[in-house]
Amino acid sequence: MKTRFWLLDVNYEVKNDTPEIWLWGIDESGKRILVVDRNFLDYFYIVIVEGADAEKVVKEIGKAHYPLVERLEVVERKFFGKPVKAIKVYCKNPDVIPKYAKTFRKIEGVKECLEDDIRYSMRYLIDNDVAPCGWHEIEADEEESSALTVRVDKVYTAKSYPNLIEKTEVPPLRILGFSTICYSREGSPKPDRNPLIIISVATNNGEETQFVTDENKNDKPILEAFMNYVRKFDPDIIVGFGLNGQDWPYLNERCKKLRLRLHVDRAGTEPHTSVYGHVSITGRANIDLLDYADEFPEIKVKTLENMADYLGIMKIEERTLIEDVDFADYWDDKAKRETLKKFSMENTRCIMGIAQAILDFAMQLSNLVGLPIDHVGTAAVGFRVEWFLIKHAQKISELVPKRIEQPYRPYVGAIVLKPEPGLHENIAVLDFKSMYPNLMITYNLSPDTYISPKEPPPKSGFYEAPEVKHRFRKEPVGFYKEVLSYLIKVRDEIRSKMKKTAAGSVEYRVLDARQKAVKVITNASYGYAGWIGARWYIKPVAEAATAWGRHTILNAIKMAENAGLKVVYGDTDSIFIKHEPEKIDKLSKEIEEKLGLEVKPDKVYMRIFFTEAKKRYAGLLPDGQLDIVGLEVIRGDWASIAKKVQERVLEIVLKEQSPKKAAKYVQETIYELRQKRIPYRDLIIWKTLTKAPEEYEVKASHVEAAKMLMEKGWKLSVGDKIGYVVVVGTGRLYERVKPYMFASYDDVDMEYYVSKQIAPAAARVLESFGITEEELLGSKVEEKETRKLTDFFGA
DNA sequence: GCAGCCCTATTACCT
DNA sequence: ACAGGTAATAGGGCTGCG
Numbered sequence: 001m002k003t004r005f006w007l008l009d010v011n012y013e014v015k016n017d018t019p020e021i022w023l024w025g026i027d028e029s030g031k032r033i034l035v036v037d038r039n040f041l042d043y044f045y046i047v048i049v050e051g052a053d054a055e056k057v058v059k060e061i062g063k064a065h066y067p068l069v070e071r072l073e074v075v076e077r078k079f080f081g082k083p084v085k086a087i088k089v090y091c092k093n094p095d096v097i098p099k100y101a102k103t104f105r106k107i108e109g110v111k112e113c114l115e116d117d118i119r120y121s122m123r124y125l126i127d128n129d130v131a132p133c134g135w136h137e138i139e140a141d142e143e144e145s146s147a148l149t150v151r152v153d154k155v156y157t158a159k160s161y162p163n164l165i166e167k168t169e170v171p172p173l174r175i176l177g178f179s180t181i182c183y184s185r186e187g188s189p190k191p192d193r194n195p196l197i198i199i200s201v202a203t204n205n206g207e208e209t210q211f212v213t214d215e216n217k218n219d220k221p222i223l224e225a226f227m228n229y230v231r232k233f234d235p236d237i238i239v240g241f242g243l244n245g246q247d248w249p250y251l252n253e254r255c256k257k258l259r260l261r262l263h264v265d266r267a268g269t270e271p272h273t274s275v276y277g278h279v280s281i282t283g284r285a286n287i288d289l290l291d292y293a294d295e296f297p298e299i300k301v302k303t304l305e306n307m308a309d310y311l312g313i314m315k316i317e318e319r320t321l322i323e324d325v326d327f328a329d330y331w332d333d334k335a336k337r338e339t340l341k342k343f344s345m346e347n348t349r350c351i352m353g354i355a356q357a358i359l360d361f362a363m364q365l366s367n368l369v370g371l372p373i374d375h376v377g378t379a380a381v382g383f384r385v386e387w388f389l390i391k392h393a394q395k396i397s398e399l400v401p402k403r404i405e406q407p408y409r410p411y412v413g414a415i416v417l418k419p420e421p422g423l424h425e426n427i428a429v430l431d432f433k434s435m436y437p438n439l440m441i442t443y444n445l446s447p448d449t450y451i452s453p454k455e456p457p458p459k460s461g462f463y464e465a466p467e468v469k470h471r472f473r474k475e476p477v478g479f480y481k482e483v484l485s486y487l488i489k490v491r492d493e494i495r496s497k498m499k500k501t502a503a504g505s506v507e508y509r510v511l512d513a514r515q516k517a518v519k520v521i522t523n524a525s526y527g528y529a530g531w532i533g534a535r536w537y538i539k540p541v542a543e544a545a546t547a548w549g550r551h552t553i554l555n556a557i558k559m560a561e562n563a564g565l566k567v568v569y570g571d572t573d574s575i576f577i578k579h580e581p582e583k584i585d586k587l588s589k590e591i592e593e594k595l596g597l598e599v600k601p602d603k604v605y606m607r608i609f610f611t612e613a614k615k616r617y618a619g620l621l622p623d624g625q626l627d628i629v630g631l632e633v634i635r636g637d638w639a640s641i642a643k644k645v646q647e648r649v650l651e652i653v654l655k656e657q658s659p660k661k662a663a664k665y666v667q668e669t670i671y672e673l674r675q676k677r678i679p680y681r682d683l684i685i686w687k688t689l690t691k692a693p694e695e696y697e698v699k700a701s702h703v704e705a706a707k708m709l710m711e712k713g714w715k716l717s718v719g720d721k722i723g724y725v726v727v728v729g730t731g732r733l734y735e736r737v738k739p740y741m742f743a744s745y746d747d748v749d750m751e752y753y754v755s756k757q758i759a760p761a762a763a764r765v766l767e768s769f770g771i772t773e774e775e776l777l778g779s780k781v782e783e784k785e786t787r788k789l790t791d792f793f794g795a
Numbered sequence: 796g797c798a799g800c801c802c803t804a805t806t807a808c809c810t
Numbered sequence: 811a812c813a814g815g816t817a818a819t820a821g822g823g824c825t826g827c828g
Binding site: 526630 | 817819820
Binding site for chain 1: 810
C-alpha cells in the first residue's frame with residue numbers, strides 16, 4: 001500500500017551485514033510511523049587513471065574476492081567538470097566502505113577512491129531525493145507484529161523508494177521543552193558529585209510540569225519521573241538551550257552514576273553524540289536552540305534570557321535572573337527556593353517561545369540543505385552549504401571531492417572607500433543586489449569552469465577576471481552558476497507567492513522561513529568558495545569574484561561621478577551618494593546596462609554622520625530611526641553605559657544637531673556614574689575567550705577574569721563570553737579586573753569607566769564637532785561643584 | 796623607574 | 811571551521827632620561 005509521510009529523523013542499523021534505513025515520520029492521519037527500507041545498497045567510487053583499463057581493475061577486485069562487494073559497475077562521471085571513468089562499488093555492509101576504499105586505492109590503474117566518506121543514511125537521502133522535513137510517498141507493507149521494539153503507531157517495510165511530494169504544510173507535531181538546575185557549591189556542577197535539583201518541562205499542548213528533589217537532594221526519583229514523562233508524552237521534537245553541550249551530557253553522566261538508563265528515545269537506545277557534536281535521540285528530533293543564536297548577531301552574549309528578550313518572548317526587566325553561582329544559596333534558603341523554581345520554569349517557557357520563533361526556519365533549512373533537522377543546527381555554515389552542493393552534485397553526475405588539507409593562502413578582497421567625515425544631508429545608498437553570487441553567475445565562476453594557466457583557451461570562449469587574470473569557461477554552465485541561479489530563482493518565487501498569501505497565516509510564516517533559509521545559503525556561497533576547508537575549494541574562484549567585485553564598484557563610482565553625483569562613502573557593494581532621485585534613477589539603469597548587475601536603491605538617510613574611520617557611521621532615517629554601524633553602540637565588548645551614552649549623543653547630534661547639548665548630557669552621565677547611580681549591569685564588559693587561557697601571548701583582562709573563574713571551579717571553554725568589571729587598585733588593567741559575579745558595586749573603579757569607556761565613546765562622535773575628550777571629562781562639572789563650595793565659603 | 800614611542804596581539808565589527 | 815578589510819585598545823619591548 002502507498003503511504004505518505006513527513007520525514008522527521010533517519011538512522012541506520014546493520015544486522016548480519018545487512019543494512020536497514022529507518023525513516024521516522026508522521027503520516028497524514030497524524031500517526032507516528034517507522035518505515036524500514038532494506039533495499040538500498042551503499043556504494044563508493046573508484047576513479048580510474050586516465051587511459052587505464054577499468055575492466056582490468058574490475059577483474060582484479062573480482063580475483064581477490066571481497067565477500068562484501070555485491071556488484072561492480074563501470075560508469076562515466078565528472079570530476080571538477082572533467083569527464084572521468086569510475087567504478088561504482090556496491091557493498092553489502094556500509095561499514096566496510098572506508099576499509100575497502102583504502103585497500104582498492106592501491107590497485108594499479110586506480111587514481112583514487114571517492115565518496116567513501118558519505119554516511120549511508122545521507123547517501124540514501126541524496127540518491128533517492130528524500131528530504132528531511134518534507135513529505136514523501138512510499139509503497140510499503142505494514143508489519144503486523146513487528147519484532148522491533150519501537151515507540152510508534154505503525155511499522156512499515158518499504159517496497160519502493162520514497163517519492164518526494166509537493167506539500168509545504170508541517171504536520172501537527174508534539175514538542176517538549178525542558179531546562180535543568182543543578183546544585184553545586186564548588187563551581188560548575190559535575191555529574192559525579194552534584195545532583196539535579198529542578199527539571200522544568202513544558203509541552204506545546206500547554207502543559208507545564210516541574211520535577212523537584214526532596215530535602216536530601218536525591219535526584220534519582222526526579223530523573224525517573226522526567227524520563228517517564230518524556231516517554232508518555234512521546235514528543236517528536238525535544239527543545240532546550242545548550243542541550244548538546246550541557247543538558248544531555250550531564251543527564252547521561254548523572255544517570256550512569258545513579259545506575260539509571262537514560263531512556264527518552266523511540267527505540268530504547270541512549271542519547272549519543274554524533275556528527276558535528278549534535279546529540280541524537282533516535283526517532284525524535286533533538287534541537288538545541290543555542291545553535292540558532294548565531295542567526296541573530298544583534299544578540300551579543302548568547303544566553304537564554306538575552307535571546308528570549310531579543311525575540312520578545314520574555315523581557316529581562318520582567319524577570320528575576322539568578323546567576324549560576326547563586327543556585328545553591330537560593331535552594332538552601334527556603335524563602336528563596338520558590339524564586340529559584342519560578343526562574344527555572346520561566347527558562348523553560350523562554351525555550352518554548354524561542355522554539356516557536358525558530359522551528360519553521362530550522363525545518364526549512366533542513367529541508368533545503370538535506371541534513372536531518374537535528375544535524376542542521378549544529379553544522380557550521382560551511383557544512384550547510386556543502387551538503388546542499390553535494391545534493392546537487394549527485395544530480396549532475398559530479399563526483400564529490402575529498403576534503404584536502406591545504407595551507408592558508410590569503411587573497412585580496414573588497415574595496416572600502418574613505419568616508420567624507422562629518423555630517424551630510426540627504427544621502428542615498430545604492431546597493432548591488434547579492435553582488436558575489438551574481439558575479440559568480442555572470443562570469444560563470446565555478447570550480448568546474450576554471451581554466452588553469454597551463455590549459456589552452458577553449459573554443460567556446462572564456463571570461464578573464466580583471467587584475468588577477470583568472471580564466472573561466474563561458475560554457476558549459478558551471479556547478480556554482482547552476483546552483484546559485486536556482487537559489488535566486490526559488491527565492492524570487494517564494495517571495496512572489498508570499499505577496500499572494502495572507503501575512504500572518506501559517507503558510508506565510510513557512511514561506512518566509514523558507515526564503516530566509518534560501519538567502520542564508522546563497523549569501524554564504526562566496527565565503528564557501530574561498531574557504532580552505534571546502535571540498536570544492538579552488539582559490540582562483542573566490543579571488544576572481546572579489547576582483548570582479550572591485551572592478552564593478554570602481555566602475556559604478558566612476559559612472560556616479562560622471563553623472564554629477566558625489567560619492568561620500570562605499571563598502572564592497574554599496575555607494576553612498578547625494579539623494580537626487582532622477583540622477584540616481586538614470587545611474588542605476590546605466591550601471592545595470594553596462595555592468596550587467598542589478599542595483600537597488602536602498603536607504604535614504606535624512607542625515608548621516610561619518611567618523612574619520614571606515615565602517616563606522618550613523619544615519620538618521622526618515623522614520624526617525626537611527627542606523628548605527630560599526631560604532632561602540634553595536635559592539636559587544638564595551639560597557640553598556642558607554643554604549644548608551646554614545647547612542648544618546650548620536651541621537652542628539654543627528655536629530656537636534658546640538659553637539660553642545662550632547663556634551664552636557666555626557667558630563668551629566670559622568671557625574672551620575674561618579675555618584676554611583678548607574679546600575680551595576682551597565683558596567684560589565686563582555687569579551688570572548690578565543691583560546692585556552694595559557695595560550696595567550698599577552699596578559700588580557702578577560703583572560704585574567706576567566707582564570708579567576710576557573711580557580712573557583714568554573715568550567716570554561718573556548719568561545720565562552722567572560723563578563724568582568726574593572727575594580728579599584730593599582731597596576732595594569734588586567735590586574736584590576738574581577739568576574740562580575742565576584743565583585744561588588746563598591747569595588748568598581750568608576751574613573752576607568754569615565755576615562756576609558758564613556759569619554760572615548762562620546763568623543764568618537766563629538767570630536768568632529770570640536771568638542772575634545774578633555775572637555776567631556778567632567779572637569780567643568782567638577783568646577784561647577786567646586787565653585788558652589790567656594791561661593792558658599794566665600795559668601 | 797617610567798614616560799613616550801612603536802609594534803603586536805586581540806576582539807569584534809562591515810559587507 | 812564561509813571570505814577579506816578595518817578600527818580600536820591594551821600589552822610589551824625599547825629608548826632615553828638624569
